[in-house]
Amino acid sequence: MFRFADPTYLYLLIILPFIAAFYIYSNFKRRKAIKKFGDPELMAQLMPDVSRYRPDVKFWLVFAALALTIVLMARPQFGTKAEKVERKGVEVIIALDISNSMLAEDIVPSRLQKAKMIVSKLVDEFDQNKVGLIVFAGDAFTQLPITSDFVSAKMFLESTTPALINRQGTAIGAAVDLAARSFTPQKGVGKAIVLITDGENHEPGAVEAVKEAKKKGIVVHVLGVGSTQGSPIPVPGSSNFKKDRQGNVIITKLNEEMCKELSAAGKGIYARVDNTNSAQKSLISAIDDMAKSDMESSVYSDYDEQFQGVAWLILLLLIADLMLLERKNPLFKNIKLFKI
Known part of the structure; x- marks a missing residue:
């Protein structure tokens, strides 16, 4: 059996769609503004170290970490535990x-x-x-x-x-x-x-x-x-x-x-x-x-806390965000994880 010990915190998930919509809209406005300065492909060649996709990946990493933090605050519990x-x-x-x-x-x-x-x-x-x-x-x-x-x-x-x-x-x-x-x-x-x-x-x-x-x-x-x-x-x-x-x-x-x-x-x-x-x-x-x-x-405890797994996921997402730079790292320029 699965439950949340403090389900009230789950109401905070309502703000996530608005945050995502605001970011998508801001991204759209930013790219539209760049087009006014010239051809996007030419601009990309003039700024070879700037990645088009890394900022998006960093945002969604933080977004996922925020969502999981709200879930963590609600204290997910599952099953039974015998001590x-x-x-x-x-x-x-x-x-x-x-x-x-x-x-x-x-x-x-x-x-x-x-x-x-x-x-x-x-x-x-x-x-x-x-x-x-x-x-x-x-x-x-x-x-x-x-x-x-x-x-x-x-x-x-x-x-x-x-x-x-x-x-x-x-x-x-x-x-x-x-x-x-x-x-x-x-x-x-x-x-x-x-x-x-x-x-x-x-x-x-x-x-x-x-x-x-x-x-x-x-x-x-x-x-x-x-x-x-x-x-x-x-x-x-x-x-x-x-x-x-x-x-x-x-x-x-x-x-x-x-x-x-x-x-x-x-x-x-x-x-x-x-x-x-x-x-x-x-x-x-x-x-x-x-x-x-x-x-x-x-x-016997009716429910066993499951926060450990969620906390580890949040930590991994934040570490990935810190390690991922918005600009290309010259030391790894030959590794093509993201398109220019």
Whole structure:
């Protein structure tokens, strides 16, 4: 794929036809004026060192260099580029609960939006770490494999909604199992799962899954989102709230005991997410304290700058212009590159 990073500069190309037209017109007027002094062939014999074509060649060399300079200013880019960089950090996989209960608004603006804000700020802190994203409700799936491409991480995070999973529930165990299998095989790197959930309606096996992850050397941190008092669940696109089969409004509460049990089993921290930044700060501090190791990462850039080739062409054109004299060089008078 080809593009210009600053295409606005390409508007300068509009002036080139006017410059060419002005030169052609001036050339025409100059030759017309010469004819008034006598026969052009006789004048050429009287001025043997004057070349008829060299000034034109010099002009078009400079003209081409000017056109390419404008193209250079527009920053032509083409293809993709992979850069391998050495990082010293840890691997973190975020398991984000996107069940309907995360739509509750006891945390402003909602549990899910607050969780996404925390993850986004966490990713901003990751200049050396790798991050992956798993979402879960009744099922769990990988939204983003572990990577150091933080731009993609935030893009996938932004598009995360409960609509991604049809089956409702809180399959914490499945999410932790999937996360534990999603790390790279590299040894010596600190690995952590950040579980963000309200802990409600969890399915069996959550604690067991966390313990298995801990046996593999993976720390499990838990962020509990919501209030213990509870809140109704809004129905998207309306002013109504979700109700049970009896027609009663469902009140969803943070299962703080379950969250604490999971963090204890995973030897990680538990932090309750409220309308402050305390949970975010606690999590960043815990991750910073983890053992870090050298990691080789491939960072992909959508476009690769192509200015080098254009710059070399401009340089060659200007060198040719400097070397080409308007008058014939006596040292090369026997070389007939141009007609008299």
